[in-house]
Amino acid sequence: xxxxxxxxxxxxxxxxxxxxxxxxxxxxxxxxxxxxxxxxxxxxxxxxxxxxxxxxxxxxxxxxxxxxxxxxxxxxxxxxxxxxxxxxxxxxxxxxxxxxxxxxxxxxxxxxxxxxxxxxxxxxxxxxxxxxxxxxxxxxxxxxxxxxxxxxxxxxxxxxxxxxxxxxxxxxxxxxxxxxxxxxxxxxxxxxxxxxxxxxxxxxxxxxxxxxxxxxxxxxxxxxxxxxxxxxxxxxxxxxxxxxxxxxxxxxxxxxxxxxxxxxxxxxxxxxxxxxxxxxxxxxxxxxxxxxxxxxx
Numbered sequence: 001x002x003x004x005x006x007x008x009x010x011x012x013x014x015x016x017x018x019x020x021x022x023x024x025x026x027x028x029x030x031x032x033x034x035x036x037x038x039x040x041x042x043x044x045x046x047x048x049x050x051x052x053x054x055x056x057x058x059x060x061x062x063x064x065x066x067x068x069x070x071x072x073x074x075x076x077x078x079x080x081x082x083x084x085x086x087x088x089x090x091x092x093x094x095x096x097x098x099x100x101x102x103x104x105x106x107x108x109x110x111x112x113x114x115x116x117x118x119x120x121x122x123x124x125x126x127x128x129x130x131x132x133x134x135x136x137x138x139x140x141x142x143x144x145x146x147x148x149x150x151x152x153x154x155x156x157x158x159x160x161x162x163x164x165x166x167x168x169x170x171x172x173x174x175x176x177x178x179x180x181x182x183x184x185x186x187x188x189x190x191x192x193x194x195x196x197x198x199x200x201x202x203x204x205x206x207x208x209x210x211x212x213x214x215x216x217x218x219x220x221x222x223x224x225x226x227x228x229x230x231x232x233x234x235x236x237x238x239x240x241x242x243x244x245x246x247x248x249x250x251x252x253x254x255x256x257x258x259x260x261x262x263x264x265x266x267x268x269x270x271x272x273x274x275x276x277x278x279x280x281x282x283x284x285x286x287x288x289x290x291x292x293x294x295x296x297x
Contacts, residue, residue: 012056013045018296019057019132020064022107025295026127027068027120028075029088029112031288037067058138065124065142072120083210085218087278088112089285090247090264091293097249098172103297104249105169106131109278110268112248114164118157125150126157132297170269176244178269179251183242186229194226199273204228209282225277247289254289261286 020041024034041064053059079086088109098104105111106127115123124143128134136154140147170178178197185193204225208214219225240262242253253265264286268276280286 009045009048009050013042013060016057016060018294020060021293022103022295022297023061023064023127023132024068025091026106026112026115026131027065027072027123029116030075031089031091031293033071033075034068037064037071040067055138058134058141061128061132061134062138062142065128066144069120069124069143072123076120083208084214084216085205085207086116087205087207087280087285088248090252090266090280090289091295092254092289092291093246093249093295094292095172095246097295098175098246100249100297101169102131103295105165107248107295108250108268109248109266110276111161111165114161117164118160121145122153122157122160125153126161129154130158130161170250174272175251175267175269178272178274179244179253179267182267182274183244183253186242189230191226191230194229195222197274198222198225199270199275202273202275202277204277204279206279207282207285209284211283212281214279214281229277245289249295261289264289 017038020038021034024037025031028034028037041060044063044067045060048059050056090109091107093107097107115126118126121143125139128139128142129136134142136147136150139154140150143150145153182194182197185197200222201220202222202225204215204219206215215228219228240255240257242255242265245252245254247254247264247266251267251269254261255263255265263279263281266278266280267274268278
């Protein structure tokens with residue numbers, strides 16, 4: 001019997017694969033593109049002289065970051081012609097991801113949309129520093145900027161995100177209770193039940209990608225959102241079924257129609273109330289909720 005061995009370089013790549021995927025996903029908001037970045041990272045890592053690498057994790061992250069930065073600029077141009085609002089590709093995540101509060105926050109729909117407001121380099125610096133705790137020297141190598149400049153970028157990005165990130169931390173139990181109550185209210189279509197769950201300034205965003213009908217402009221305000229959900233956006237139709245899951249480390253609904261995934265509904269919760277709803281209907285973005293995606297730090 002021939003024993004197959006895995007070399008140190010392959011072991012290092014496999015050990016950090018979920019980290020590389022998460023870095024790329026947080027920068028791109030697209031699981032498909034993040035997977036491409038991971039593959040490109042492997043190809044470049046395979047050609048590296050490992051004897052010259054002192055920190056395998058930092059080196060792999062550097063490769064992935066550079067690949068993601070190049071792809072992010074291309075994606076930015078594509079999104080300019082995207083039909084309707086653009087939302088990140090939802091990921092089905094394991095229940096224990098929600099227990100890592102920092103990781104769950106970093107991949108949440110709310111945070112990914114905040115990161116969309118940063119420049120590509122600001123986004124890379126913020127993700128690598130605040131989420132993955134790389135030192136400034138390692139980040140400087142990854143983004144190709146002087147260390148002093150990276151410190152300035154990090155300070156600017158941190159302040160920008162702090163002004164826009166969710167206001168409160170929600171436990172996994174609180175999130176699940178809120179989404180269960182939301183599912184029950186949708187099932188009944190009771191307007192008052194929905195209103196009781198929504199923050200006064202709640203925002204609803206939809207992403208159909210021009211392929212499926214969806215909200216083309218944000219809907220703002222509890223009354224308008226509740227009416228849209230109860231009448232104009234009947235998520236739970238007669239043949240539809242909703243299941244509570246963990247998407248991007250937080251509570252969400254996967255809605256199936258005739259057995260096929262029709263949409264994914266993620267929520268942002270502040271002060272016990274739903275302050276934002278994100279409804280993804282674009283079928284090109286729904287494949288990653290069929291199986292769990294491995295994310296990690």
